[in-house]
Each structure stands twice: as structure tokens, then as C-alpha cells.
Amino acid sequence: MLALLAVTVEFAALEPWQDMTGSDVVGLADPANGEIRLACILGNAGEVFGVAIYRRQTGVRWIVNALNGEAGSLNLDNAALMDALKIEMVPKREMQKEDLSRLKALNFKPAGKGFVWPQFRSVQPGWHPWFIDQTEAEQMLADVPRLTRFAALFRQHPDLFEKHLPGEFPFLPNPMPGRPLQLEDLDWRPIIPPPEASDPFKATDEQLDLLRALKREARAAYEYGSRVVSGSTVLEKGRRSFSRISLLVEHQNGLVLGFDLSLAGEPFVEAVGLGLVKTLLASGLLPGTLRVDDKRLESILGQLCKLLNIQLLPSPELDCLADAQASLESFMQSGAR
Numbered sequence: 001m002l003a004l005l006a007v008t009v010e011f012a013a014l015e016p017w018q019d020m021t022g023s024d025v026v027g028l029a030d031p032a033n034g035e036i037r038l039a040c041i042l043g044n045a046g047e048v049f050g051v052a053i054y055r056r057q058t059g060v061r062w063i064v065n066a067l068n069g070e071a072g073s074l075n076l077d078n079a080a081l082m083d084a085l086k087i088e089m090v091p092k093r094e095m096q097k098e099d100l101s102r103l104k105a106l107n108f109k110p111a112g113k114g115f116v117w118p119q120f121r122s123v124q125p126g127w128h129p130w131f132i133d134q135t136e137a138e139q140m141l142a143d144v145p146r147l148t149r150f151a152a153l154f155r156q157h158p159d160l161f162e163k164h165l166p167g168e169f170p171f172l173p174n175p176m177p178g179r180p181l182q183l184e185d186l187d188w189r190p191i192i193p194p195p196e197a198s199d200p201f202k203a204t205d206e207q208l209d210l211l212r213a214l215k216r217e218a219r220a221a222y223e224y225g226s227r228v229v230s231g232s233t234v235l236e237k238g239r240r241s242f243s244r245i246s247l248l249v250e251h252q253n254g255l256v257l258g259f260d261l262s263l264a265g266e267p268f269v270e271a272v273g274l275g276l277v278k279t280l281l282a283s284g285l286l287p288g289t290l291r292v293d294d295k296r297l298e299s300i301l302g303q304l305c306k307l308l309n310i311q312l313l314p315s316p317e318l319d320c321l322a323d324a325q326a327s328l329e330s331f332m333q334s335g336a337r
Contacts, residue, residue, distance in 0.1 A: 002106050004137050007144045008118045009111075011051070012089050016151035017043025023067060024161055026150050027171035027189060028053070028143055038063050038169065038191070039147055042088070049115050050088040053143055057194040058125055059083035064193040068167075080228045080242050080264050084123045085136055087144070089115045098131060126228075126265030128240040146172050153181045164188055198296045200303040201273025211280060211308055220287035221251035223321040224279070224301075225294060226272045228264045229329050241265050246275025247324055248283055251291060254320035258282030259328070269300050276301060291315040293322075 020041040028037045038060055043049035054063040062082050092100075095117050103117075110116035121129040122136050132140070150172060154160055160170070160183070170186040177185060203211070226246040234241045242264035248257045258279030262271045280286065289311045292298065298314055305312040 001102065001137060004120070004141045004144070005103075005106060005108055005118065007141060007148070008087055008120075011087075011144050011148045011151075012049070012116070012118070014148055014151050014155075015043075015049075016041050016051075016148075016154070017049055019155050019158060020044065020151065024154070025063065025067065025169055026147060027169040027187075027191070028146065029171060029174050030139075031142065031174055036060060036191070037143065039143065041147075041151070042086075048088055049090075050086060050119075051144070051147060052123075053085045053140070054083065055085060055139075056083050060191065061193045061196060064167075064191055068193075081125050082123050083125055085132065085140055086121045086123060086129065087140065088119045088121070090117050090119050091115060092117050095119060124265065126242055126244075126263060128242070130239055146176055149176065149181045153183070157183060165190070167191065196296065197269070198299040199269055201269055201276075201300050203273070203277060203304050203307070207277050208307060211277065211286065214280070214284060214286045216286045216288075216309075218288035220285055221289040221291065222257065222283070222287045223249045223251050223291045223293075223315075223318045224276055224297070225292065225318065225321045225325065226275055226297075227325060234263060236263060236265075244271055244275075245325070245328060246272060246279060247321060247328070248276070248279035249318075249320045249324045251289070251320060254323055256324050256328075268296070272297060272300055273304065276304065286310065289313055291318055291321075293318045 021044040022040050022042065024041065026039045028039060029035070030037065035056070038054045040052045040054070040063060042052060054060055058081060063084075091114060099117075099119055120132045120137070120140065122132045123129050150170075164170075168188045168190050170188055172181075173185045173187070224247070226244060228242045229245045234243055244262045244264045244266070246260040246262070248259070249255065250257055258281075260275040260278045262275065286308055287310060290301075290305060291313045292301065293315055295314060298312065302312055
């Protein structure tokens with residue numbers, strides 16, 4: 001941890017956010033396994049100062065889609081998919097007791113005042129930011145010095161990104177040269193967002209028996225969707241998780257037939273599959289048609305709907321479902337205050 005503090009102080013002293021914006025993304029390849037990570041400097045807007053290192057396929061997909069304007073940073077359901085390690089330089093008043101205790105044990109004393117206290121966080125899909133573990137600290141220790149050297153190069157060549165196509169990212173050499181970084185050391189690569197897994201949900205024999213025992217109403221049409229709710233968090237093993245609400249709504253009049261609450265950190269396929277099983281059982285009927293507004297649900301729920309002889313219809317806009325989701329979210333937010 002002491003070594004990570006040292007490289008973080010060096011990184012912050014350079015103040016790379018004075019030159020780089022959030023769209024100046026840098027590629028890193030893990031020295032051990034070749035895993036691709038994408039790093040983004042924070043602070044050009046003058047609000048948050050530090051760096052976010054997007055990891056694994058989930059994180060890379062999130063930041064690339066965000067740069068393409070597809071992730072919808074104001075959409076909590078998308079924000080909850082973020083997978084990254086973050087360093088933020090914050091005022092002392094924003095530090096938690098655990099952070100200050102660690103730094104005190106290491107005899108850390110920041111130079112100056114204001115945004116000079118380093119806060120290290122792990123951001124995992126569905127969970128609120130949390131303290132980093134030893135493996136994550138080692139990853140940061142490997143990445144931060146390389147980013148500091150890139151920031152120094154960028155300061156000398158502020159037009160660096162302008163000479164390349166959108167969607168191309170400069171990857172740092174591995175290992176880094178034993179001299180100042182130069183333009184020719186960068187390996188520019190186009191990155192296509194890795195596809196999101198959407199394997200079919202597989203209901204158990206017991207679940208299928210219960211569902212098939214329901215009365216069938218061929219003329220009934222339901223709307224189904226699942227989203228993360230901002231007004232509801234759950235404490236799970238001492239850590240806060242976002243909540244996911246799955247809703248089943250009658251298509252004609254918007255009557256809520258069933259809802260299921262789960263942890264947003266649970267695998268999406270299982271969460272939406274189990275959510276549909278539970279809400280159908282709560283409704284007491286099998287409809288003839290099920291409408292969904294999320295294209296991922298077509299492949300996830302297609303097999304189950306086929307087994308139940310339900311027509312699955314993708315519908316970009318489901319007004320009844322949207323109204324029910326908004327009403328429930330408003331209620332949960334008011335209850336949280």
C-alpha cells in the first residue's frame with residue numbers, strides 16, 4: 001500500500017486533468033495475462049480529480065459504449081454495470097474513517113490542502129464503490145506509473161488523439177521503455193465493445209411444473225421489464241448493493257401483476273429469468289403474449305416463453321411498464337428519505 005501511495009502522489013502532482021479530458025482514453029495490457037484495460041483521467045471538468053481504470057469485458061464494454069454515446073451515464077441501470085478501479089483525490093472531509101486509519105498507519109501526510117487525499121475504490125457491477133483488496137492494489141500499482149508517463153507525453157503532444165480515428169486507443173508498451181515515453185512507443189488499436197452475454201435462462205423442472213399449472217389466458221398480454229432502482233439499496237455482508245426490480249404489468253390498463261426485488265450485483269440472466277418466473281406465479285395466469293422493451297430479454301427469455309407457449313414480442317416502448325417503474329421508483333425514493 002505504501003508503494004501505491006507513492007506512485008499516486010507522483011501521478012497527482014502532475015495534475016494530468018489539466019491537459020487530458022475524459023475522452024482521452026488510454027489502453028493498458030496486463031503484463032501477466034494480456035487482459036485489456038482502458039484508463040480515463042478524471043478532473044478536466046473541475047469536479048472529480050483522479051483516474052478510472054476500466055477492467056474486464058464488462059468495464060471495457062461500458063466505457064467504449066459511453067464514449068459512443070450509448071451507455072447513458074444518467075441511466076442508473078447502465079451506471080450499475082460499471083466495472084473499474086478508481087483513484088480520486090478528495091478533501092479530507094470526504095474521506096471515510098477506514099481510509100484515514102489506513103493512511104495514518106502508513107504515516108501519510110498530504111502536501112498542501114484541498115483535493116490532496118487519495119481515495120482508492122473498487123467499482124463492481126451492481127455494487128456501490130468499495131475498498132480495494134490486495135490484488136486490486138497490485139493492479140493499480142502496475143498501471144498508475146505507466147499512466148503518469150503517458151500524461152507527461154500528452155503534455156508535450158496535446159494533439160496526440162487528433163491524428164487518429166475515433167474508436168482508436170493508444171496502448172502503452174509492455175514492458176515500458178527505460179527512457180521517457182515517445183509517440184512511436186504507442187500501439188494504436190481500434191476497440192469494438194465485447195458482446196454482452198445473454199445466454200438463455202434455464203428454468204428448473206419444478207419451476208416449469210408450477211408455471212404450467214397456471215390457468216392460461218390466450219387473450220392476455222403482459223409487459224415485463226427489469227431495471228436498477230436508484231431509491232433502494234440493500235446491505236449485503238456489510239456492503240451496499242443497488243436493488244433490481246423486475247415488474248410484470250397488464251398491457252391494456254397498466255395493472256401491476258407482480259414484482260421481484262433482487263440484488264443488482266446478481267447475474268443479469270438469472271435475475272430477469274427468476275423475476276419472470278416469480279411474477280408470472282404471482283399473477284396466477286399464463287398470458288398469450290409477453291412484451292419486453294430490452295433486446296437482451298429476447299434471447300434470455302425466449303426458451304422459457306417457448307416452453308410455456310407464450311409469444312414473446314420485442315417492443316421498444318412500453319408505456320404501462322414505464323409508468324409502473326417510475327411510480328414504484330418514486331415511492332421507494334420517498335421511503336428512503
